[in-house]
Amino acid sequence: MSPSVPLQEMIRAIRSARTQCEERGVIQRECAAIRAQFRQADNGGRSHNLAKLLYVHMLGYPAHFGQMECVRMIASPRYSEKRVGYLGAMMLLDEKQDASLLITNSIKNDLSHSNQYVQSLALCTLACMGSAEMCRDLAPEIDRLLRASNSYIKKKAALCAVHIVRKVHDLGELFAPAARSLLAEKNHGVLHGAVVLIIELCERNPETLERFRKTVPDLVQIMKGLVLSGYSPEHDVAGISDPFLQVRILRLLRILGHNNEGASDAMNDLLAQVATNTDSTKTVGNAVLYETVLTVLDIKSESGLRVLAVNILGRFLLNNDRNIRYIAMTSLQKIVGTDHNAVQRHRGTIVDCLKDQDASVKRRALELSLALVSASNIRSMMKELLLFLSSCPAELKAHSTSGIFNAAERYAPSQRWHIDTILHVLTTAGGDVRDETVPNLIQLITNASELHCYTVHKLYRALLTDISTQSLVQVACWCIGEYGDLLLRGECQETEPVQVTEDDVLDALETVLQSHMSSPATRGFALTATMKLSTRITENVDRIRSIVSIYGSCIDVELQQRAVEYNALFKKYDHMRAAVLERMPVIEKNSPGHTNGESMGDAIKDIQPAKMKQGEPLLALQPANQVCDLLDLLGGSEETLQPSPATGPAVPGLLINTASTAGGDLLDLLGGLEPALLAPAPTVPVYENEGVTLTLSCEKQSDTGLTVTLTASNSTDSDISSFTLQAAVPKSVQLHMKAPSGDSLPARGTAKVTQMVVLNNPNKVNLKMRVRISYSSQGSAFQDTVQIDSFPGLNAAGH
């Protein structure tokens, strides 16, 4: 076995090892020697051995076998051994180790040692790693030392008490009286310790805080002494007298003055003095100023003082030192809610900090900029924020995008601006936006009907450049599907129109469909968009047909289902295709949890108004509604489509999703309708007045379903226009009205208007229907109501 070497030689040996393996070898040999030495009786080298072990421990090697040696060395009478022993205890033992309890007795003895340096060791160790139990045991000792000892020990005892209070909150009461009397000491070290202790006590116990409020005048005195006194070489740091103590006292004043008028008044003058007199050329001066500003802003200070504080922060913002700028922004963030205008004055500097190289400064500047956005500065701020987004560090991107969206939503000066901003964000940072962005943007676009042409042009161009950002591609596909005809028309007021052919547009969509970069959701969007175009283009419908049939055998189940259904639309239900694929209506923004089922609360399920306009939006709504109702998404036919909460997809997705999940139902319903249309049904007149006749026939679809057909004719000599029918049914019955065949009744019964109503009566209640007829004839409006109590083909109970 190689002989052990004194500490420095060992360190030299370890450092000269050229490889990790060699180093491990040296250390293993050394550790073995140390272990052997520990087992031997007391020899001269004990402290050296432990020191070696501590070095090895710092390098990262295990050293737990030294724990007991530490315990033994602490108990040794020799100072040199105690010193290293306590150091070892602080490094190797912590409160989680069992061995730490063994040193409690030694510490207790050493706390009353005749030599203050031994006492100091014990105090230091207790304050560093004392467990709650040890603290409880030794608290009375510490209290004794706080009262009667020299200043060297008092200052250490004070900080030891701080540790004890942090570990065992109840013991705070024990130290309060002693802490109070320590404030009268002259020694800076003791004062500093006392202030730290009082801060700790006041933060934990509001009663103690009340009691210590009386010390405010004393503290103000002490501070004044520090600030105004002459040069004191012992505590001077760059012209500031004991900045550490000043900062502590300011912090205590902050706690005592918070929410208390009296205390705050007492310190106003002092704070003003410190704020104006402190030299701010060096960091140390700024440290004191910073603490002063924090205190002024947190207590009930005079407005003049507050202005002074904010101005100091403004000066900090212009400081060359990056640290100071960072500090300033952190503080401004705290007061941007309360002193908004004051902070707004510095907006320019803050926005400049967005361009700083440092990531911490950037983060602070971003938070502050977002808080400073308002209706008046939205345009300029957004320009800066978008510029920032393009060079933003990755960890801040998600936060920036959501902040930008919030700001845009609250203060957008125009819809076009809003859409432009969102598109810009999607192009720059589309990968980091939240999921709701896509449906939100789509909702925004549908609302801005004058901008459809402009939007689709922009999105088409974006799609041609890059298809990697999923959110952008999804919105683009949706828009092209909806407004593709505007694209093909080749004219646009707001922006340069593109000259594209139908093939070009289909190419773009097909690229998205086939690309590996597209997520399954995106491909779904693209397929639906392609399908929608089949009603908006004229020449290439066959191409669409072939695309759709190819995807009928796609591996992705979602795409496959969609493709199969679209195929069905082409083949069996081609007559419905135009209606199904018509333009979407304006989507209203519903907050989550809001249902349209409120209408069910009414006693009589009141008019489910079917505005029988010929307007495009509603035609699409009818088939959508028939599907919605199947899923019990209660909505009046003029209400909006409720996004399905479970899947949360974009609204167009809903149309198709519900079609796919109720896929069978959709086809079944369509299948069910045909016989209803073809088979003759008994007709009963239900209303006749002023030449307008209404007849009714019904056909049972299922156990609870019923289709009612109302036919209206006009036997007068003048034409009737704006003919509308509205219907109401009992509460539990579901009703929806199909599109009427028309709204004008020509004179002398030359043509009729047919209105189909589908009813669902799951509870099999007595079926009644109230119909309101309104129309205009010869320039005047007419309205009438009729109640239908019996339906032909059903028995009296309406079953």
Add this chain to the structure above:
Amino acid sequence: MQFMLLFSRQGKLRLQKWYVPLSDKEKKKITRELVQTVLARKPKMCSFLEWRDMKIVYKRYASLYFCCAIENQDNELITLEIIHRYVELLDKYFGSVCELDIIFNFEKAYFILDEFLLGGEAQETSKKNVLKAIEQADLLQEEAESPRSVLEEIGLT
């Protein structure tokens, strides 16, 4: 203060003082990650960073990084001053201190730190007093060591 770390530009730990109870494993993990984070920062960057839920204040002196973790309500600028004060103390004690001094006399660096900070807070704000106390303690240590060897020579342990 929660902890203080000193490490070289190559990431080797030269001193670690922990004021919060953590297991060895956790300490190693924190050290490794923090050292990586700090070393990755460029020279002109801010001395403060938010890391996990703590505020980190660091400063580089020659080849050593001095890194402190403070609580959220602590004053960062005064922490920079505390770091500076510690460096001054080391400098005065070792006479123009360099990294090698701290490597070969690591226990002395700890003793000096323990005279300046206690339980994570500054205990003595006068440089002179700290150095005086260290001097006295060193004397005490020498006295303790030399009589022992004399006694051993005589044959009494």
